[in-house]
Each structure stands twice: as structure tokens, then as C-alpha cells.
Amino acid sequence: MSEPDQSSGGGTLYVVATPIGHLGDISTRAIEVLRQVDRIAVEDTRHSGRLMQHFAISTPMLALHEHNERHLAPALVEQLQAGQSIALISDAGTPLISDPGFNLVRLARQSGVRVVPVPGPSALICALSAAGLATDRFVFEGFLPAKSVARRTRLEQLVREPRTLVFYESSHRIVESLADMAQVFGESRQAVLARELTKQFETIHQDELGALQHWVQADSYQQKGEMVVLVEGWTQPDDDSLNAEAERILNILMEELPVKTAAKLTARLTGLNKRELYERGVALRKTD
Numbered sequence: 001m002s003e004p005d006q007s008s009g010g011g012t013l014y015v016v017a018t019p020i021g022h023l024g025d026i027s028t029r030a031i032e033v034l035r036q037v038d039r040i041a042v043e044d045t046r047h048s049g050r051l052m053q054h055f056a057i058s059t060p061m062l063a064l065h066e067h068n069e070r071h072l073a074p075a076l077v078e079q080l081q082a083g084q085s086i087a088l089i090s091d092a093g094t095p096l097i098s099d100p101g102f103n104l105v106r107l108a109r110q111s112g113v114r115v116v117p118v119p120g121p122s123a124l125i126c127a128l129s130a131a132g133l134a135t136d137r138f139v140f141e142g143f144l145p146a147k148s149v150a151r152r153t154r155l156e157q158l159v160r161e162p163r164t165l166v167f168y169e170s171s172h173r174i175v176e177s178l179a180d181m182a183q184v185f186g187e188s189r190q191a192v193l194a195r196e197l198t199k200q201f202e203t204i205h206q207d208e209l210g211a212l213q214h215w216v217q218a219d220s221y222q223q224k225g226e227m228v229v230l231v232e233g234w235t236q237p238d239d240d241s242l243n244a245e246a247e248r249i250l251n252i253l254m255e256e257l258p259v260k261t262a263a264k265l266t267a268r269l270t271g272l273n274k275r276e277l278y279e280r281g282v283a284l285r286k287t288d
């Protein structure tokens, strides 16, 4: 394997992707780089130790995680400038993608150190490639805030985002996050839950957000493991068809409920504006 020319004298920082589950997804180039470098910066030496053992890589490791990255980056860059080569990996997937490494890579590049990506798995691209939602334009939002108020505020900023939305989510927050998404984006927006990708219990399930949330809530098995949530981007409603559908729902709900509640529920189901629906409901009542 020939790696980039290092005749300039300085060392190289390799940013190496590792599997997100299936060990067979590591590239031959990644293994060779990990064997050849002087040191490997890892998030957790015990976790990555198992990967090293599996591929018979005996290169020394050093721990670089979110708590010490800023502090360690200058010393590592000095070692790189002195000619050492370092590989950066994370616990899984591509470093810097919701993982540490940004401070080190930025400082290395600012200091004139060569930074070489060794591409491979990332849950983001893996999920997108099989979800069946539009991939020509998408937005990666990483993890949503853990607290509901902040999470809803973030989601509200994305209501009219036309590109496919991709979120990472943890298993213990998936039910509440899907509930917030259904409430903010509307229950009928298409979404995909991509769970345990490349692993034994890989599940890729598509439905409307409301139904998806109920499906996950009803089955604790779907709340386990690692997961990516993808949400269809907002589409400019075809005014006529949406208004007709919203009016149909509003009319049915108003048979049983006060206008205010009917408008609120219709807004949730269609993603339309609650106040405009309320005004429409009041007008419909008058013409009865």
C-alpha cells in the first residue's frame, strides 16, 4: 500500500473509520494504516483494544476523548510536526461524526500537518443508503437535545426544512423523541427508524411518524440498541388537496369536539397552522 508522500518531513494524522457493528466492514487500508502508524488515538482503550486484538494490530494506543481532547491536541500536533504518524479512530464509525476529533484535526490542519482521511462506515450514510427517503439533499442533525423543551425548540426550527432530516438518538429517549417529532412535524410525515445497522438484529422500519411512535412504544424490543431516525423533508403542500383533507378531518373532529380541540388535533395530523384551522372551523360552524 502506498500512503501519501511524507517527504516534507512532518508526520501524518490519519482519520480512520472503523465498523459500526459488523467487523467485516473495516477496510484493508484501515487495517494497514492502523498497523503502520506510530500510535493510535482512541476514545476508549478497552473498547478499541478488542478491535485491535481481532485484527492483530499491536500499535500502542492513547486515550483521546471529549474530556481531554482540547488539552492533548497541542502536544499531539507537536509530535506530528516532529515526524510521528498518528491514526485517530472513535469507538465506532467515522471520527468527528458525533464523536471526538474536531479539535485535533482543526489544530493539525492549522499547523500545516497533513491530515489524511481513511473512509469507511458511518451510521448516518449507512442509514440513508437503505432508508428509501430522498438522498439527493439531506441534513445531519446529530443528537437532539435531551430535554423536551429544548428538543421541541430545535424541531420547530426544522419544520419547513425540505431536505431529508437525519438524527442520531439513544435508546432511552427514542419514544419521547418520536412523540415530539410527531407533534411538531405532524403525525403523517414519513419517517424511518434504522436500528442496529450491520448487526444481528438490524431493523429498518418506515411509517408515518405517529404510527412509528406507537409501533416503537408498543414494543420494548424496538427501543433497544443503537438507532438513527430519518424524517422525510417538508414538502410545499398542494394547497387544494391539503385544504380539502384538513377540512375533512376538521369536520369529522368537530362532530365530537369543540372547535379549539378539533383545530389543535387537525394541526397535529396535517402539520398545518393551528390558528388558521381554528378560524376555518369557526367559519364552518357558522355555515352549518
Ligand code: SAM
Pocket: 020, 021, 090, 092, 093, 094, 095, 096, 097, 098, 099, 121, 122, 123, 124, 167, 168, 169, 170, 194, 195, 196, 197, 198, 199, 226, 227, 228
Ligand atoms: N461516529 C459514529 C458514526 O460515524 O456513525 C457515530 C457515533 S455516535 C457517538 C453514536 C450514535 O450513532 C448512536 O447513538 C446511534 O445513533 C448511531 N449509530 C452508531 N452505530 C449504529 C448502528 N450500528 N445502528 C444504528 N445507529 C448507529
